[in-house]
Amino acid sequence: MTKKTVLVACGTAVATSTVVATAIVEAMGDRGIDVETRQCKATEVPSMLDGVDLIVSTTPLPPNLPKPAIVTLAFLTGIGRDAEINRIADILRA
Amino acid sequence: MTDSMNTTSFLSREDIFTGLTARNANEVIGQLADHLLSRGKVRSSYRGAVEERERTMPTGLPLEDGLAVAVPHTDPEHVIASGAAVATLKEPVTFRSMDDPDKELPVRLVFMLALHSKEEQLEMLSAIGGLIQDNKTLQSLCEAQDSGQIYADIDRYLKLGG
Numbered sequence: 001m002t003k004k005t006v007l008v009a010c011g012t013a014v015a016t017s018t019v020v021a022t023a024i025v026e027a028m029g030d031r032g033i034d035v036e037t038r039q040c041k042a043t044e045v046p047s048m049l050d051g052v053d054l055i056v057s058t059t060p061l062p063p064n065l066p067k068p069a070i071v072t073l074a075f076l077t078g079i080g081r082d083a084e085i086n087r088i089a090d091i092l093r094a
Numbered sequence: 095m096t097d098s099m100n101t102t103s104f105l106s107r108e109d110i111f112t113g114l115t116a117r118n119a120n121e122v123i124g125q126l127a128d129h130l131l132s133r134g135k136v137r138s139s140y141r142g143a144v145e146e147r148e149r150t151m152p153t154g155l156p157l158e159d160g161l162a163v164a165v166p167h168t169d170p171e172h173v174i175a176s177g178a179a180v181a182t183l184k185e186p187v188t189f190r191s192m193d194d195p196d197k198e199l200p201v202r203l204v205f206m207l208a209l210h211s212k213e214e215q216l217e218m219l220s221a222i223g224g225l226i227q228d229n230k231t232l233q234s235l236c237e238a239q240d241s242g243q244i245y246a247d248i249d250r251y252l253k254l255g256g
Contacts (some may be wrong), residue, residue: 011151014209015167016192018216019223042151058192059151073193077155078227 003034004092007049007067009042009057016058016076023075024056027085033092054091104177104218105248109133110241111181119189119201120145123166126179126206135177135208143168144206154189154199158229161236162199164189165222167207176210178218180244182236202236221251 006024010017021037028035040048042059055061055069058076068091074084109129116122127141144166147153153165186200205222226232231247238244 011147011153011192012167012169012209014170014211015165015207015219019219022216022220060193060195071193073155073191076192076223076226077157079156079158 003036004028004053005051006035006037006088006092007045007052007055008037008039009045009055009059009061010039011042011059013039013041013044020056020058020075024088028089028092031085031089033089035092054088056088105180105245107241107245109177109179110244111179112239112241112244113184114181114204115184116187119148119164119166119187122164122181122183122187122204123148123206126166126181126204129179130177130206130208133177135173135175137172137174140168140172140208143172148189152190152192152195154191154197154201155226156191156197156199157226157232159233160200161203161229161232162186162189162201163203163205163226163232164199164201165205165207167209170210173208173210175208176218177208178222179206179208180204180248181206182238182244203232217252221248224251 008017008021017039025035042057042061046062049067052067055067057071061069072084074081123144130136147168148166154162156162181204183202186202188198189201191197191199235244
């Protein structure tokens with residue numbers, strides 16, 4: 001399987017997206033899915049989509065994005081984390 | 095007890111406030127931002143930037159058992175050195191939820207972050223991330239009367255994460 005790219009977005013592209021990106025790389029690695037992450041602000045997402053397979057954001061995203069997108073706090077709060085990991089893995093394997 | 099070098103540089107006991115009184119989110123942000131300014135961690139523009147960011151992109155996080163925390167922060171340009179200020183609130187204060195700004199959360203615990211660069215604060219963020227996923231510890235932190243207990247818990251997570 002080729003390397004997948006996940007765009008991780010939050011409000012400032014510094015704090016929460018760093019925590020989320022680290023968690024996604026680790027969780028996908030455990031499932032044998034090779035991912036690289038890029039971080040940006042939620043408002044920058046529409047201009048950052050080149051080569052991106054999935055967007056994961058902790059804040060609301062602009063509407064009508066042409067790529068699969070998930071808004072979740074699971075990687076920050078731990079609530080529903082396993083379900084989100086499975087959802088992300090399914091999208092990246094598709 | 096030897097403190098981790100990283101905790102010491104990011105956070106010291108004087109950065110932790112227990113039983114803070116505030117009527118709303120802006121009052122919490124103002125008190126903690128003024129503290130970080132007096133510690134030389136942030137620029138004078140920081141307070142307004144965090145207030146504005148909280149208004150447009152809130153940082154409340156809903157946790158288990160109706161508990162909620164907030165992690166107000168802003169862009170690195172307003173920050174001089176990475177750091178944090180932590181407060182437990184005497185009475186819950188309403189913050190709005192990060193994933194849905196229409197959702198209001200009763201917040202008891204606030205981690206205000208002064209974020210300077212991505213690499214620098216990863217350990218601090220991981221420690222706070224681990225801590226807020228530990229509901230039992232979090233419950234006891236909300237009731238803590240002593241800043242030393244909060245400091246010790248954050249330090250413990252920093253060591254686990256590191």
